[in-house]
Ligand SMILES: Cc1ncc(COP(=O)(O)OP(=O)(O)O)c(N)n1
């Protein structure tokens with residue numbers, strides 16, 4: 001499967017609106033702790049924006065809403081897998097990306113035949129508290145050798161400068177949050193990302 005190499009992750013449809021005119025073609029909406037009506041509105045707006053611009057929207061976590069709203073892609077972590085209805089997700093025709101952090105999680109993910117596998121945190125991240133320390137580039141190489149043709153996404157502390165190393169190590173896609181959202185000029189940063197991942 002040919003997925004774009006640059007995969008920004010945002011916490012609002014407003015960020016998706018900023019990314020679309022720049023030519024971003026794959027984006028994740030990752031909203032934690034919002035009421036269902038807000039989530040529904042945000043996903044609907046982000047989906048419309050992505051469709052207008054020929055981009056793919058990935059919804060994080062909220063699989064029931066993703067099914068209801070006809071979203072094409074879903075990202076789930078290992079804890080999400082404990083409660084998600086995978087057959088229902090597949091029946092809805094949704095493609096699935098899964099988080100992994102260690103070998104056991106990787107085997108569990110592979111058993112679900114995901115459409116991409118994410119490994120993180122490759123570098124330390126300030127976005128969320130995690131029980132894993134940085135995985136490093138060698139781990140990406142190991143993951144790629146294990147998963148073969150399934151696209152591999154590097155996430156966690158990724159930056160424009162670090163992206164080439166991740167690709168050289170075996171990543172097919174690089175996901176980033178704060179490198180963009182905390183940048184003084186997020187649009188300029190996204191343009192840099194699009195150049196380095198072209
Ligand atoms: C591309 C990508 N990789 C990993 C994650 C993390 O998912 P998860 O482990 O479920 O944690 P939360 O993002 O839900 O806090 C992701 N969202 N995207």
Ligand SMILES: Cc1ncsc1CCOP(=O)(O)O
Nearest residue numbers: 120125127156157176177178
């Ligand atoms: C959600 C998530 N999962 C693994 S690392 C991470 C955070 C990525 O954020 P940043 O790109 O700012 O380090």
Ligand SMILES: [Mg+2]
Nearest residue numbers: 061076077080
């Ligand atoms: Mg999750």
